[in-house]
Amino acid sequence: MSDNLIEIEGLRFSRGDRVIFAGLDMVVPRGSVTALMGPSGTGKTTLLRIIGGQVKPDEGSVRFDGREVTSMSRKELFEMRRELGMLFQSSALFTDISVYENVAFPVRVHTDLPQDMVRDLVLMKLNAVGLRGARDLSPAQLSGGMARRVALARAIALDPKFIMYDEPFTGQDPISMGVLVALIRGLNRTLDMTSLVVSHDIHETVSIADLIYIIADGLVIGRGSPEQLKSDSSTVVRQFMSGAPDGPVPFHYPADDFLEDVLGVD
Amino acid sequence: MLRYLRLIGQETLEWLATLGRAGTVWFWAMFGLPVRGDFALLMKQIYQIGVLSLVIIVLSAFSIGAVLALQGYTQLARIGAEGSVGLGVALVLLRELGPVVTGLLFAGRAGSAITAEIGLMKATDQLSGMEMMGVDPLRRIVAPRLWGGMISMPVLTLIFNMVAIWAAALVGVQWLGIDPGGFWSGMQDGVELWDDVGKGTIKSVAFAVIISWIAVFQGYDCLPTAEGIGNATTRTVVYSSVAVLALDFLLTLVMYGEFK
Amino acid sequence: MRMRTIEISVGAFLLAGILALVFLAVRVSGVSLSGSDGTYTLYARFDEVAGLRVRSKVSMAGVTIGRIAAIDVDSAYGEAIVTMEIEGKVDNLTTDAGAQVQTEGILGGRYISLSQGADEEVLGDGDTVVNTQGALVLENLIGEFVTRMGDSK
Numbered sequence: 001m002s003d004n005l006i007e008i009e010g011l012r013f014s015r016g017d018r019v020i021f022a023g024l025d026m027v028v029p030r031g032s033v034t035a036l037m038g039p040s041g042t043g044k045t046t047l048l049r050i051i052g053g054q055v056k057p058d059e060g061s062v063r064f065d066g067r068e069v070t071s072m073s074r075k076e077l078f079e080m081r082r083e084l085g086m087l088f089q090s091s092a093l094f095t096d097i098s099v100y101e102n103v104a105f106p107v108r109v110h111t112d113l114p115q116d117m118v119r120d121l122v123l124m125k126l127n128a129v130g131l132r133g134a135r136d137l138s139p140a141q142l143s144g145g146m147a148r149r150v151a152l153a154r155a156i157a158l159d160p161k162f163i164m165y166d167e168p169f170t171g172q173d174p175i176s177m178g179v180l181v182a183l184i185r186g187l188n189r190t191l192d193m194t195s196l197v198v199s200h201d202i203h204e205t206v207s208i209a210d211l212i213y214i215i216a217d218g219l220v221i222g223r224g225s226p227e228q229l230k231s232d233s234s235t236v237v238r239q240f241m242s243g244a245p246d247g248p249v250p251f252h253y254p255a256d257d258f259l260e261d262v263l264g265v266d
Numbered sequence: 267m268l269r270y271l272r273l274i275g276q277e278t279l280e281w282l283a284t285l286g287r288a289g290t291v292w293f294w295a296m297f298g299l300p301v302r303g304d305f306a307l308l309m310k311q312i313y314q315i316g317v318l319s320l321v322i323i324v325l326s327a328f329s330i331g332a333v334l335a336l337q338g339y340t341q342l343a344r345i346g347a348e349g350s351v352g353l354g355v356a357l358v359l360l361r362e363l364g365p366v367v368t369g370l371l372f373a374g375r376a377g378s379a380i381t382a383e384i385g386l387m388k389a390t391d392q393l394s395g396m397e398m399m400g401v402d403p404l405r406r407i408v409a410p411r412l413w414g415g416m417i418s419m420p421v422l423t424l425i426f427n428m429v430a431i432w433a434a435a436l437v438g439v440q441w442l443g444i445d446p447g448g449f450w451s452g453m454q455d456g457v458e459l460w461d462d463v464g465k466g467t468i469k470s471v472a473f474a475v476i477i478s479w480i481a482v483f484q485g486y487d488c489l490p491t492a493e494g495i496g497n498a499t500t501r502t503v504v505y506s507s508v509a510v511l512a513l514d515f516l517l518t519l520v521m522y523g524e525f526k
Numbered sequence: 527m528r529m530r531t532i533e534i535s536v537g538a539f540l541l542a543g544i545l546a547l548v549f550l551a552v553r554v555s556g557v558s559l560s561g562s563d564g565t566y567t568l569y570a571r572f573d574e575v576a577g578l579r580v581r582s583k584v585s586m587a588g589v590t591i592g593r594i595a596a597i598d599v600d601s602a603y604g605e606a607i608v609t610m611e612i613e614g615k616v617d618n619l620t621t622d623a624g625a626q627v628q629t630e631g632i633l634g635g636r637y638i639s640l641s642q643g644a645d646e647e648v649l650g651d652g653d654t655v656v657n658t659q660g661a662l663v664l665e666n667l668i669g670e671f672v673t674r675m676g677d678s679k
Contacts, residue, residue, distance in 0.1 A: 088395055091391075095392070428546035458555055
């Protein structure tokens with residue numbers, strides 16, 4: 001058994017003419033909290049979808065627990081996905097059923113457990129995210145932070161090996177952000193999971209990650225523990241870690257020369 | 267010139283790709299792996315699609331039946347054939363108006379709702395979320411709506427026909443004073459179970475397949491934005507209506523095709 | 527509890543569909559629930575049956591006593607063979623009974639009218655009515671009339 005739960009090699013993917021990944025290599029060690037950072041629009045969410053098998057890459061290999069995801073059949077994919085959880089940026093709660101039913105959903109679909117065991121399990125998971133009291137609310141009644149915690153309870157309902165967080169901190173107030181940071185770290189330890197966090201909130205990410213990847217232009221440009229990255233020699237990495245507006249990652253979207261564009265007749 | 271040709275080529279390819287995606291959605295939804303609780307999901311969809319459409323179907327059927335009786339009576343009474351009103355109304359309803367009007371109402375009432383609902387689920391990542399939980403949304407979300415539509419539509423058509431014929435009898439016999447014996451026996455002499463009721467029901471099943479398919483696919487394939495969902499809902503109603511009318515012509519030609 | 531309401535209303539919905547089908551079958555297309563038992567078959571040959579349809583009625587003195595089951599052509603004689611299903615209770619049609627293709631109203635549908643004869647022998651299942659008169663074709667009549675008018679000038 002390899003030490004890495006996820007192994008990505010030579011990943012290439014382009015959408016239309018735009019190259020999103022140009023030969024990306026990456027591993028997620030077992031039991032770690034690995035963070036994936038990078039400017040917006042660099043395909044971080046796409047990478048999560050590729051790992052989950054929702055998007056097929058043009059080239060390269062993606063292995064989940066030693067199994068090749070890219071060549072799986074539809075059926076194998078659905079079986080693999082039972083071992084992973086994903087927390088969407090939009091929470092993706094089912095809006096037509098209650099909080100309780102949302103968390104119970106994966107349990108009911110994938111197991112034959114009797115009703116009272118489902119109940120115990122759901123309440124346990126809701127308790128873990130501190131929302132046992134909110135079980136009868138409908139998703140529309142939840143605040144953004146609460147919705148994300150319910151989604152987290154749902155993602156861990158079946159004790160997955162691996163959980164992916166897509167921008168978990170975006171749009172959260174400082175308190176919910178703190179709660180989420182504590183939850184991600186805590187769940188990783190207590191449930192013995194492996195986590196992959198996609199984010200560009202540097203402080204929060206640095207505080208929980210064991211290993212950080214920084215990607216830009218379809219390639220890994222920095223890799224290491226938070227301490228290593230802070231003292232990285234690459235200017236791009238340093239621009240990102242310090243949040244400078246302009247630098248090697250340009251402020252402007254590629255365009256013609258400004259003067260020509262403004263003065264030009266055509 | 268070459269530019270136009272290229273444009274036509276691109277459009278054709280785009281269209282073929284869409285058809286391909288639509289075919290895949292239909293195939294996986296119809297014949298994918300069953301999941302637990304399929305029956306309850308189907309039940310809920312028949313309720314949403316069929317039962318909740320009843321009011322509009324019954325109201326429309328009533329007014330269409332009544333109007334047909336009135337118009338038929340005014341025309342046929344001039345040549346002293348008001349006894350044929352029952353037969354005329356029944357044939358027109360069973361063969362054409364029943365399935366077609368039910369289909370159009372169904373597209374507007376249920377088809378648009380299906381598209382909007384699935385589109386919204388897509389926009390809020392509920393479909394992706396489900397997929398990542400190892401649950402196939404085609405099976406869980408799309409299939410029950412597809413089957414629900416295909417079961418509800420023929421039932422709605424039968425109810426539509428019954429109500430419309432009953433309304434025609436009410437207007438014709440009770441109000442305009444057509445002889446009830448002639449009304450009903452004329453109908454019974456001219457209407458045949460298979461040729462009229464049976465083939466009409468086949469039409470409604472065909473319409474159900476095409477409308478449900480268009481509705482779920484437009485929802486599943488829409489751009490996950492507010493505008494995208496709006497456009498997809500409009501497309502569902504427009505495409506379904508056109509498809510129903512065109513298919514009706516084809517089916518009439520094939521099933522009653524004694525016109526050489 | 528909510529699920530229960532849904533189940534009940536779906537059940538009622540499907541039941542309404544079945545009732546509608548029964549209504550359309552029995553009341554509208556006139557399928558009798560007793561089915562085809564209790565009938566027997568008679569044949570009749572006509573020289574002209576234009577406008578007659580399968581399932582048109584067969585009547586006697588204006589009362590429906592049966593239906594037309596099939597219409598075939600005997601090309602050797604240039605005649606139509608009409609198969610009629612007559613209700614079992616009408617069991618005393620005589621061998622010289624007459625069959626006539628008639629029209630309901632001036633533009634209405636065609637049907638067969640049977641008239642009772644005086645013979646002692648009675649027609650049974652599978653027998654043929656010999657004494658027949660085919661359909662009057664309006665166009666032929668008018669044609670003939672016009673020709674005669676021309677001749678008499």
